[in-house]
Amino acid sequence: MHPGALESIARLGVPLCTPSAPQVLQVVREQITRTLSLKPTSLELFKTRVNVLNYSEILKLRQTERLHQEETLAVPVLVLRERLKPELLELIRQQRLLRLCEGTLFRKISSRRRQDKLWYCRLSPNHKVLHYGDVEEGVSSPPIESLPEKIPVADMKALLVGKECPHTKEKSSGKQNKDVLELAFSIVYDVEEYCLNFIAPTRYEFCLWTDGLNMLLGKEMTSERTQTDLDVLLSMELKLRLLDLENISIPDTPPPVPKPPSNLNFCYDFSHAEQ
Structure with a gap:
């Protein structure tokens, strides 16, 4: 050296x-x-x-x-982790639907990739209708009554993302914009298979909307944000559940169950007392 x-x-x-x-x-x-x-x-x-x-x-x-790794990899902790997953996934589902009900402001992108108009989309509180419509610059959260267009959730057929979306398929030989592909998704609806096309403002909003729409379609949440949120919630919940066991080693197997007593003479017979 x-x-x-x-x-x-x-x-x-x-x-x-x-x-x-x-x-x-x-x-x-x-x-x-x-x-x-x-x-x-x-x-x-x-x-x-x-x-x-x-x-x-x-x-x-x-x-x-x-020590933290050994604790989190202990068999009882892994079992607890699996038992907590359904409850925490349901919490994530509720958050996704709540975010769709709050709505998001999207930008329309023309064929020339010029951002020129704004529109807003939000889910009804009963989760049965998507409301959307054009809005003016400066409007952040328009009331649901001001959005004239509607799509019943029952009419939604599929969710398309990235290159599958009709508004990302360019007829020209130009190279596809990677940023747009990562933020694009479309809802296929009605018997005629119309499409409502989106370009999410951020990757975070893309994950929330695609997760929420997949739930409305009866499918699983598939975005990377779902796994991240689940890991964070599991870590926090496990730490809270194991707080009383701090500095105590957790065995891999439960302690043996003791043998039953030879007789039950120590039990009190309440029937005689009632008579």
Whole structure:
């Protein structure tokens, strides 16, 4: 190892008596990656945080993370995790439908990819009708009565996304806009198979709307946001459920059930008392 590298390692607080150079470099790499994950805004702040994150602190963090991983991978915890999933998925479903009822402001994109008009779409409180219509600039949340167009949820046939959408299929030989493809979705409805075309303002809104529309169609939520939300809720719920078991090791198997007593003479007979 270059002497300059050893000097730099010593400044970072890593003991030079570690068994091997690869292990030392691994600790230094971990110091740097953990510090960068905090997104320091300046070089001085980066140096300060690296110095705070010394070798002993790295060991503490590793031990804490290892104990947390062992706890979350214990068989009873995994069983609890699976039991919590249906309840939390239902919570996510309710949030998706609530978001559709609040509605979203979309932009119309012409064939020349010029954003020129605004329109709003929202689901009725009883989840039976989609209301939509053009709105003026500056209107953020128009009342449902002001949206003249309607699509009964019962008439919805399918949900198309990305390249499947009719408004993303270009007749010209130009290269398709990747951003538009990632935000595009369409509702196929009625017997004539009309389409209501959307370009979501953000990827987050795309996930919420496609999840909600899939639910209205009787399908599963498939966006990446669903898994992210589920993981966050599961982590929070597990921590709350296991709060009383902090610093207590959780066995992989339940304790054995004791044998029944040889007799039940210790039981009180209430029938004689009533007589």
